[in-house]
Amino acid sequence: MASVSPSMSSDPLPSFIPLSSGHVAIDEDHRQLADLAARFRQAVAASNLPLAMHLFEVLLSGMQAHFKREEGLLIAASAPERYDHMAMHEDVMRELLTIRQDGFRVLRCWPDRAVDLLGHLLRRTQAHDRRSAPSFAGGGSLPPLALLLPQ
Numbered sequence: 514m515a516s517v518s519p520s521m522s523s524d525p526l527p528s529f530i531p532l533s534s535g536h537v538a539i540d541e542d543h544r545q546l547a548d549l550a551a552r553f554r555q556a557v558a559a560s561n562l563p564l565a566m567h568l569f570e571v572l573l574s575g576m577q578a579h580f581k582r583e584e585g586l587l588i589a590a591s592a593p594e595r596y597d598h599m600a601m602h603e604d605v606m607r608e609l610l611t612i613r614q615d616g617f618r619v620l621r622c623w624p625d626r627a628v629d630l631l632g633h634l635l636r637r638t639q640a641h642d643r644r645s646a647p648s649f650a651g652g653g654s655l656p657p658l659a660l661l662l663p664q
């Protein structure tokens with residue numbers, strides 16, 4: 514089992530670290546999504562619920578678009594793990610959509626838990642992306658991800 518340092522365990526707001534996959538556009542997606550997640554975390558810490566909900570919405574649509582881009586690369590590469598990876602994407606989207614369908618109850622009632630849950634989901638996606646990095650790296654170029662960022 515991995516050890517947890519005291520500073521990590523006492524931090525209720527986990528860090529969201531972008532993953533380097535070896536594909537320029539996919540790495541840029543990860544950077545933008547990690548930035549959005551960090552802004553979500555800051556909005557929660559500032560008890561700015563309307564902004565947190567808005568950022569969650571942008572993150573949700575950004576992740577949906579990002580997953581489609583990755584899936585295109587995985588299918589083009591006939592990556593052996595593609596179905597496993599795509600099933601994880603579907604699972605993560607289902608969890609994110611449930612949060613919204615519940616009227617952001619987790620965010621309204623247990624904001625730190627909402628941040629922890631997002632951190633857990635992002636770590637799950639990172640674990641699969643790490644495994645698929647060789648398949649992404651050989652893929653063609655992609656246009657930048659168009660996220661509707663709040664001003």
Ligand SMILES: [Fe+2]
Pocket residue numbers: 580583598602638641642
């Ligand atoms: Fe992925």
Ligand SMILES: [Fe+2]
Pocket residue numbers: 543579583638642
């Ligand atoms: Fe990814």
